[in-house]
Amino acid sequence: MTTPPSIAVLVGSLRKGSFTKRVAQALIKLSPGGLKYEIVEIGGLPLFNQDLDDEAAPPAAWTAFREKILSVDAVLFVTPEYNRSVPAPLKNAIDVGSRPYGKSVWNGKPAAVVSVSPGAVGGFGANHHLRQSLVFLNMPTLQQPEAYLGNAAKMIADDFTVVAEPTREFLRGFMTAFEKWIAKIVAG
Numbered sequence: 729m730t731t732p733p734s735i736a737v738l739v740g741s742l743r744k745g746s747f748t749k750r751v752a753q754a755l756i757k758l759s760p761g762g763l764k765y766e767i768v769e770i771g772g773l774p775l776f777n778q779d780l781d782d783e784a785a786p787p788a789a790w791t792a793f794r795e796k797i798l799s800v801d802a803v804l805f806v807t808p809e810y811n812r813s814v815p816a817p818l819k820n821a822i823d824v825g826s827r828p829y830g831k832s833v834w835n836g837k838p839a840a841v842v843s844v845s846p847g848a849v850g851g852f853g854a855n856h857h858l859r860q861s862l863v864f865l866n867m868p869t870l871q872q873p874e875a876y877l878g879n880a881a882k883m884i885a886d887d888f889t890v891v892a893e894p895t896r897e898f899l900r901g902f903m904t905a906f907e908k909w910i911a912k913i914v915a916g
């Protein structure tokens with residue numbers, strides 16, 4: 729484990745004004761243990777195509793992304809929901825990191841999932857579709873508390889504080905549980 733533990737934050741929206749990105753920033757701000765969080769950009773990753781690994785040098789952006797994920801201790805996924813599932817850029821990043829076969833950079837890394845939506849349901853479908861991939865990728869994923877953040881359009885202020893106190897305390901508790909989970913998994 730690096731000291732302090734380092735966490736890659738993957739945001740499933742590429743949108744400039746993304747509500748999800750604001751939630752990710754707010755979560756980082758709520759880290760109780762001062763761990764080292766870094767939002768890792770996924771928008772520049774070429775679409776996964778196995779030929780690029782098999783026949784030539786893989787795209788530099790894939791290599792850099794794989795090295796970055798390999799170097800961290802844990803991964804926090806913060807994602808919107810597209811058509812009741814995971815947005816394509818995030819699924820692409822997961823696929824890129826999972827290959828070449830036998831060299832997945834995700835293997836064994838503790839993870840947590842937060843889904844975000846301006847709607848009422850809070851991205852439940854995306855959250856659980858993502859969890860399905862994390863099972864296969866052997867990423868021990870925080871089970872409780874679950875985080876389905878609905879009505880998120882005005883949830884986070886411009887300074888990345890969580891506006892409503894009950895939501896702020898819920899998210900602080902979520903981050904506390906996540907950091908304990910990382911320590912537990914990494915300690916074996």
Ligand SMILES: Cc1cc2nc3c(=O)[nH]c(=O)nc-3n(C[C@H](O)[C@H](O)[C@H](O)COP(=O)(O)O)c2cc1C
Pocket residue numbers: 741742743745746747748749808809810811812813844845846847849850851
């Ligand atoms: C292609 C597409 C599909 C969407 N499907 C859903 C959906 O299944 N559930 C939902 O709650 N919102 C859905 N939305 C609305 C998004 O929640 C909304 O655009 C949100 O702002 C996206 O997150 P962001 O603000 O972080 O970019 C969809 C939006 C798009 C563009």
